[in-house]
Amino acid sequence: MENVLRPLVVVGSAVVLTLLIGWATDLLLRKADERHSETPLWGLLRRARIPYQLMLCAALLRGSYDQAQLLEAHRVGIGRTLTLVLIGSAAWLMTRIAAAIVETSYTRYARVHHDAARVRRVRTQASLIMRVVAAVVGVVAAAAMLLTFPAMRAAGASLLASAGILGIVAGVAAQSTLSNLFAGLQIAFGDMVRIGDTVVVDGEWGTVEEITLTFLTVRTWDERRITMPVSYFTSKPFENWSRGTPQMTGIVFWHLDHTAPIELMREKLRDLLRECPAWDGRDYGLAVTDSTPNTLQVRALVTAKDADDVWKVRVTVREQMISWLCAEHPYALPRVNTADAVLPPGHLPSPDGAGARRLPEQPRTGRG
Structure with a gap:
């Protein structure tokens, strides 16, 4: 009877204690969120309650598993499984806490600063920092999980001995990946391009939608997504219409x-x-910029606060000016000239159509 009750008491106590601690922690975070509504930190930390409770339960079971005396034949395997769950849940919790801190910092900065360019820059940096933190935590957690196996610990010495050679080989093999990684960091902290910027790459106009450590996504005006390696933006020229002030000057031709x-x-x-x-x-402004034997090239300059508005101004001016010319001045529209040529003074067309002939000079008369 004792062999049955003891495991149930140990496991049940761990689960109940985990639920109580999780409920109390969530209650404290909820009250803190209501009291400090100006910051989203406490509300974001509440999203970490699942990995928090999972870590607590795994830690309690791992510490009290020896007292349960359950499944003695699989004692080592269950203990190692609980350790892996503990490491994974701890990494999950650290990632959620880091995300809450980064998101809170970005929100506070966005509230204080009203410069859209600076806010987009901080947003890009916060996104990439969060990805770096998640990658580092994931790698450390995976390494810690592997080290729980004795075979991996025994192979550690031989792996460290060949780490230099493996590092050189990996560096050569992953040269493009590493270049994209460093290019992503350069973009984040060099303020070359930010999320929300209007750019022109390879003749395509669009808005930067996502920036990661390896690739960048541009959403075009017709809802297409162009995915490009971030190394493109550090090695080739591109147009950034949001760099500095977003004000733009548009051109309309007729x-x-x-x-x-x-x-x-x-x-x-x-x-x-x-x-x-x-x-x-x-x-x-409006000016004649060029002329051909048949037409004039008329150019209008218009200004707007950003790329979207300058597009609206251009199409509006183009459409309404053409409509006005058609209704009020139709002679101004381009046409094919089929009229007879105007001859120089003193010339008449030849009767046979072969050419023009000069009029005979009239004798001069004077007073005598």
Whole structure:
């Protein structure tokens, strides 16, 4: 009877004690969250209650398993399993705590600073720091789990002896991976590109959606995702429209007839921009930038606060200016000229169509 009750008491006590401690800890965190609503730290720490309770239960069972005297034949295997669960849950808990601290720091910074560029920079750095912490904790936890096996401890000495050679071989084999890793750290702390920046890479315009230690994802205007290695942004030139101030100047081109009313178009451009909410009011202009035998190239400059608004201003000005020209000045639209050529003064067309002939000179008369 004792052989049955003792294991039940030990296991039941560990489970009940784990639930009580977990409930008390969660209650304290909930009260702290209600009292300090200005910070999300306590609410984020509550997300770690599952790995916290799992670690507590594994620790209690591992410490009291010798007293339970349950399954003596599998005592070593069960003890090692509890140790592995303890190490894994501890690593899980550390990752959740680190994520809560990093997220809280980012939230406080975003509340204090209203500069969108700085906030995106800190967001990128916080994301990459969290990934580095998770990777380090995972590697340490995996190494600790492997060291619980005696065979792995015995092989440790021989592995350390060949660590130098293995390191060189691994470095050569993972050269691209390591370059991407260091490039990711350079992007995070060098402020080259941030999450939310508007960039142009390989002729594709989009917004940086995700940055990891090895790759970067750009979401294009048509909802496509372009995944590129982060080493691309440290080795090749690219356009970052959000670098510095997000204000931008847009260009609109028209090809019109030589009779186009340029001055009236300047006035119409001013009226169109005043009615466009995306225009920031900084500057505008309209000028003839080129001419061909058939058309004029007219360019309009417009400004906006960011890339999205400058796109809206450009399409609005282009559409409404064309509509206005069609309705009020249709002669200004480009067309194929099929009229007869205007001859120089003093020339008449030849009757047979072969060419022009010069008029005979009239005798001069004077007073005599």
